[in-house]
Amino acid sequence: MEEFRRLQHSRSHDPTAPACGTSECFAQGMPTHDHPEFYRRFGKTAKGDPRWQCRLCQKTFSAGRPARRQKRSDKNRMLFQMLCNDMSFAKICKITGMTYQDLYKRIDFFHDQVRGFLVEREDFSEVDFHRSGSRFATDSQTLMINWPTRRQRTSVAIQHLCTAHARSGYIMEASLQFDPSMSMLEAEAIAGNANEDHVSIAFRKHARVWTRTEFDAYLAKLQKQKSVKLTNLYQLPHRGVLVRYDILQHAHALRLRDILSSTDAPLYFVMDDDRGLQQAFSSAFMNEIRAQRADLAVVSFDKGMTNDRRNQVVAAGQAFLSGLTGVSHA
Secondary structure (H helix, E strand, O other), X not given: OHHHHHHHHHHHOOOOOOEEOOOOOOOEOOEOOOOHHHXXXXXXXXXXXXXXXXXXXXOEEEOOXXXXXXXXXXXXXXXXXXXXXXXXXXXXXXXXXXXXXXXHHHHHHHHHHHHHHHHHHOOHHHOOHHHHOOEEEEEEEEEEEOOOOOOOOOOEEEEEEEXXXXXXXXXXXXXXXXXXXXXXXXXXXXXXXXXXXXXXXXHOOOOOEOOHHHHHHHHHHHHHXXXXXXXXXXXXXXXXXXXXXXXXHHHHHHHHHHHOOOOOOOEEEXXXXXXXXXXXXXXXXXXXXXXXXXXXXXXXXXXXXXHHHHHHHHHHHHHHHHHHHOOOOO
């Protein structure tokens, strides 16, 4: 539930909304339109943007055009297109004339704008899934993250779990196995203070994330079982914490149940042969499955097949299905 609430907050919190930015203030990150009791209007800036003052810490801040502090905001459109088309950072900096530091800042800016857009526009309660289709495909991919520091260059493997609406391709939920809100030292301190070595991992206060001690013990176990040879291929993030993948799977399924709670359309979830993912969806949609309103389709396949062989297998499967149901594929 902690991970579910974290994912829910990331899709419901607008980082672009005007709010107090003082880290020590209780009102930090609370938007003015949701918590007017914490703020008062404080005139306007020289450019005419409205200014606010926090009633708690007395700090002031302005609310204006998102790119008002950028020197070359005219490059944002081209920069965003290059990022979405897998262009390397070196080429982007060479074409735009930007430094790496400015590029990273602009990526953070795009990330906040996209999150704000989702909070403002995304509302699945108005979608008629009877008409638009209620089949969803879930899969994961491993992202190799190369952190921007010269001292620590080792890539970190992070799982990215994604569910798409099968007919439109719209991404219903995307979950990353990474939590930037907590440091590795904090996770280690929580584990040490709890004194829960005798308790099963699933019931510990820090069960949601990996601590360095637990991760090292896990790698040692894999080496002893001869499951891995090089442990330097498995690293924890240099900042933030790595979320346990089984916890992420269950939280992801709960997010989908929350998103689809307003529809009574029959639900079809398609996924690969991942037992953890199957258990997560079976648990989250237990009531819908019992009521025969939700089905899980598990798909397994041979990734080494040629395209011609894949087409033959698909054609044979379609013919077999038509023979069972009497319904042609066309």
